[in-house]
Amino acid sequence: MIAFERVTKRFGPWTAVNDVSFTVGEGEFCVLIGPSGSGKSTLLKMVNRLVAQDAGAIRVAGEDIAGVAPEELRRRMGYVIQSVGLFPHWTVERNIATVPVLLGWPKGRVRDRVAELMDLLKLDPGRFRDAFPHQLSGGQQQRVGVARALAGDPPILLMDEPFSALDPITRDTLQGELANIHRQTRKTIVFVTHDMDEALRLADRIAVLEHGRLVQCATPRDILTRPARDIVRDLVGREEWGLKRLAVETVGDRARPADGTSAPPPGEPLPSAAPLRRALSEMVARGTDRLPVVDEHGRPAGVLHLADLVRP
Amino acid sequence: MTGGVPRQNRGRGMGRGVAVLADRLVLAVLALAALVLGMPVLKPLFAALYPALDRPLYEGDSFLALTAGHLALVGLSGLTAAIVGVAAGIAVTRPAGAEFRGLIEAVVTAGQTFPPVAVLAVAVPVMGFGPEPALIALTLYALLPIVENTIAGLEGVPDAVLESARGLGMRPAEVLVRVELPLAAPVIIAGIRTAVVINVGTAAIASTVGAKTLGLPIIVGLNGANPAYVVQGAVVVAALAVVLDAGFDRLASRLSRWRRA
Numbered sequence: 001m002i003a004f005e006r007v008t009k010r011f012g013p014w015t016a017v018n019d020v021s022f023t024v025g026e027g028e029f030c031v032l033i034g035p036s037g038s039g040k041s042t043l044l045k046m047v048n049r050l051v052a053q054d055a056g057a058i059r060v061a062g063e064d065i066a067g068v069a070p071e072e073l074r075r076r077m078g079y080v081i082q083s084v085g086l087f088p089h090w091t092v093e094r095n096i097a098t099v100p101v102l103l104g105w106p107k108g109r110v111r112d113r114v115a116e117l118m119d120l121l122k123l124d125p126g127r128f129r130d131a132f133p134h135q136l137s138g139g140q141q142q143r144v145g146v147a148r149a150l151a152g153d154p155p156i157l158l159m160d161e162p163f164s165a166l167d168p169i170t171r172d173t174l175q176g177e178l179a180n181i182h183r184q185t186r187k188t189i190v191f192v193t194h195d196m197d198e199a200l201r202l203a204d205r206i207a208v209l210e211h212g213r214l215v216q217c218a219t220p221r222d223i224l225t226r227p228a229r230d231i232v233r234d235l236v237g238r239e240e241w242g243l244k245r246l247a248v249e250t251v252g253d254r255a256r257p258a259d260g261t262s263a264p265p266p267g268e269p270l271p272s273a274a275p276l277r278r279a280l281s282e283m284v285a286r287g288t289d290r291l292p293v294v295d296e297h298g299r300p301a302g303v304l305h306l307a308d309l310v311r312p
Numbered sequence: 313m314t315g316g317v318p319r320q321n322r323g324r325g326m327g328r329g330v331a332v333l334a335d336r337l338v339l340a341v342l343a344l345a346a347l348v349l350g351m352p353v354l355k356p357l358f359a360a361l362y363p364a365l366d367r368p369l370y371e372g373d374s375f376l377a378l379t380a381g382h383l384a385l386v387g388l389s390g391l392t393a394a395i396v397g398v399a400a401g402i403a404v405t406r407p408a409g410a411e412f413r414g415l416i417e418a419v420v421t422a423g424q425t426f427p428p429v430a431v432l433a434v435a436v437p438v439m440g441f442g443p444e445p446a447l448i449a450l451t452l453y454a455l456l457p458i459v460e461n462t463i464a465g466l467e468g469v470p471d472a473v474l475e476s477a478r479g480l481g482m483r484p485a486e487v488l489v490r491v492e493l494p495l496a497a498p499v500i501i502a503g504i505r506t507a508v509v510i511n512v513g514t515a516a517i518a519s520t521v522g523a524k525t526l527g528l529p530i531i532v533g534l535n536g537a538n539p540a541y542v543v544q545g546a547v548v549v550a551a552l553a554v555v556l557d558a559g560f561d562r563l564a565s566r567l568s569r570w571r572r573a
Contacts, residue, residue: 050479074481085476089494089570098480132573148480158479 001026001156001188002047007056009042009212016042018212019056024205026155027186031199033235034209040192041160043209047190048074048158060156075099078149078157078187082164084141086133092118092144093129099152117147120181139170146178150185159191163198175201196235200224200248208232220248246276246309254311255293255302264292264300272301279304337558344551348375351544358540370529370541375548381443381524382552385515389447390508393454397507398500400455401462402488416459424456428514432521446518446525453514454507461503465496498568505560512553516545526552 002024009017017039024030032040045051046058049070058065065073086095093114094101100110118125121143133141142162149157163171179202182189193199199206200220207217208231216228224245227233236244252272258264269292270279279291289306351369358368400420404413428449435445469492477487493500516527526549533541 048479050475071481071483074479079476079479081472081475081479083470083472085470085472085474085479087473087477087491098482102481102486132570134571135573145476148476 001028001061002190003059004043005057005059007043007046007053007058009039009046009051009053015212017046017053020209020212020214021056022207022214022217024188024190026188029182029189029191029202029204031203031206032190032192032209033194033196033199033206034215035194035231035235037211038209039212040194040209044158044160044190044192047156048077048079075103075152076154076156078146078152078154080142080145080149080157080159080162082161084133084138084145086141086144086148088133091130091132092123092136095133095144096147096151098148099154103152113151113153114147117150120150121147122177123147137170139166139174142166142174146174146181150181150187155188157187157189159189161192161194164193164195171198178202196237196244200244208235224248243277243280246280249276250274251276251279251291251293251304252295252301254308255304256308257302258300264303265290267292269294269300270304271296276309280309337555337562340551340555340558344379344548344555347548347551348379351375351548358544362538362540365538365540367538368540370532370538370544372532373524373528375526375544378524378526378528378545379548379552382512382515382526382549385443385446385450385518385523385525386508386511386556389450389511389515390454390504392447392451393458393507394504396451397455397458397503398462401459401466401500405463405466406484413463417463420455420459423452426452428453429517429520432517436521441522443518443523445521446515446523450511450515450518454511457503457506457510458500459503461506462496462500465499465503466492468499469495494567498564501560501564501567505557505564508560509553509557512549512556516549 004020004022007017007020008015020039020043032043034040042051046053047060047065049065060068060073060076087098090098096114096117097110100113105113114129115125118128123140123143128136128140128144133144136144146162149159163174166174175198178189181187182202191199191202200223203220205217205219206223208215208223208228210229210231216223216232218226218228223232224236224241227236233241250272251270251274254276255272265288267286267288270282272293272295282291283289283306291304293301293304295301352371355369359365362368397420400416403409404416431449431452432445435448439445439448473491473495474487477491482490515525516530519525519527519531526545529541529545530549533539533543533545
C-alpha cells in the first residue's frame with residue numbers, strides 16, 4: 001500500500017532520513033519506532049507531503065505521490081498528531097466533519113458519518129456534539145482527533161505519537177480502541193511512537209529507526225526473539241525483555257494438549273488467547289506451576305506448565 | 313451557549329426595558345442621539361455657563377449634518393485602512409510575502425508617526441481643500457494598529473492547529489479563511505477598534521482644510537474665542553467615540569463566543 005524506495009531527507013548538514021526502503025502492506029498496522037531524532041516523524045510526514053523528500057520515492061497504491069497534489073493526497077489519508085490540533089472555534093461535530101465538508105459531501109451524509117464516528121470513538125453525542133474542544137479532556141480531544149482523521153473514510157491513517165501526551169489509563173483505553181478500529185476497518189495504519197510497549201501491543205510490523213536509518217522491520221515477535229542490533233534490545237528494555245517476549249505469545253502457543261488421562265489442575269482456567277505474561281503472573285499469584293487452559297468456547301484445551309514458558 | 317451570563321443576570325429582577333438600558337452600546341447610542349438632536353435644547357444651559365457670549369450655541373450647521381460628515385470620514389478611512397491593513401498583514405505572514413514584512417512594518421510605522429496635520433499640509437496643495445486630503449491622512453494614521461494586530465492575530469494561531477489543517481488536506485486559502493482568520497478575528501477587530509476610535513478624535517482636524525466634521529464648531533470656537541462651541545463639538549466627538557468603541561466591543565465578543573462556551 002505504501003512503498004518507501006530509498007527515501008532520504010536532509011535538513012542542512014543533518015540527514016534526518018537516510019536511504020530508507022520498506023513497504024507497508026494493505027491493511028497492515030505498521031509502527032515506526034526509534035529514539036528522538038531517529039527520523040520516524042519525518043518519515044511519516046513525507047507520506048502526506050508535509051515534508052518533501054530530497055531523494056528516493058514514496059508510492060501509495062503504486063502511484064508516486066510526487067505526482068499528486070498535496071491536498072488531494074492528504075484527503076485520502078487520515079492524520080492524527082500528538083498535540084491533537086482540533087479547531088478551537090468549531091464544535092466537536094464540525095471538527096469531525098472537516099474532511100467530508102472539504103470533499104463536498106451532502107449535509108445528510110456528513111451528519112450520518114459524524115454520528116457513526118462518535119459512536120465508534122465512544123463519544124456521547126448528547127454531551128459532545130455541540131461542545132467546543134476546550135471543554136474536553138485530553139483523552140476526549142484525541143478521540144475527536146481520531147474521529148476527524150477517519151471521517152472521510154480514507155484507506156490510510158497516519159498517526160504521529162497520538163497517545164504520548166495522555167495519562168497511562170487513557171492511553172491504555174485508546175490503544176485498545178484503536179486496535180479494535182483497525183480490526184473492524186482494516187485501514188492501513190502508519191503509527192509513530194517511542195514507546196515499545198505501545199508498538200508491541202498494536203503493531204503487525206515494527207520498523208525500528210536509528211539516526212535516520214532503518215535498523216529492522218519485523219513482526220513484534222521477531223523484534224523480541226531476533227533483535228537485529230543493540231538499539232532494538234535497548235528499545236525493548238533489557239531488564240524487561242523476557243517479560244515482553246512473554247507478552248507477545250499466547251497461552252495457546254505453548255500449552256500441552258489435554259491427553260485425556262490425567263485430571264486438569266484445579267483453579268480458574270486461562271483462555272488460550274491470553275498472553276503468556278498473564279499466565280506467569282497467575283502462576284506466581286496462585287503459587288502453582290500448572291494452569292488449566294480453555295479455548296474460546298470455554299472447552300478444556302490443555303494444561304500450561306511453568307517449564308513451557310522457558311522453553312526456547 | 314446562546315444565552316451568555318450577562319443576559320441571564322440582566323433578566324433577573326429587572327424589567328425588559330430596564331435591561332436594554334443597562335447595555336453599554338444602547339446607552340451610548342441614546343446619549344449620542346440626544347446630544348446630536350437635542351443640542352438646541354441645551355442653549356439656555358450654555359447661555360448660563362458662558363454669560364459673556366453673544367451666541368452660546370453653534371448654529372452654523374446642524375449637529376446631525378456635522379456628525380454624518382464626521383462619521384463618513386472616519387468610516388471611509390477606517391474601511392480603507394482595514395482592507396489595506398488586513399491584506400498587508402495576511403500577505404506578510406504568507407511564505408511568499410515574508411521578506412516584505414520589515415518593509416511593510418516600517419512604512420506603516422512611518423504612517424503612524426507622521427503627524428496627520430503634516431499630511432494635510434503636504435496633501436492640500438496637491439489635492440485642494442475638502443475631505444480628500446483628510447481621508448488620506450486618517451487612512452495612513454489607522455494602518456499601524458490594524459497591520460500589527462493582523463500579524464499578531466495570525467501568528468497567534470497554534471502550530472498544531474495549522475499542522476492539522478494542512479494535514480487534513482485544506483488548501484492554503486481554505487486554511488486562511490476557515491481557520492486562521494476566524495481565530496485571529498478578535499485580535500484584528502481590536503486593532504481596527506483602536507484605529508477607528510483614535511481617528512474619531514483625529515478627524516476633527518479635517519475641518520481645518522474645509523471638510524464638514526464635528527471639528528468645525530471646535531475650530532470656529534477656537535478662532536472666535538468661543539469656548540461653548542469648542543465644548544459642543546468635543547462632547548459629540550466623545551459620544552461618537554464611545555458608541556463606536558461599544559460597537560466594536562460587541563462585534564469582538566460575538567466573534568469569540570466559542571471561547572466562553
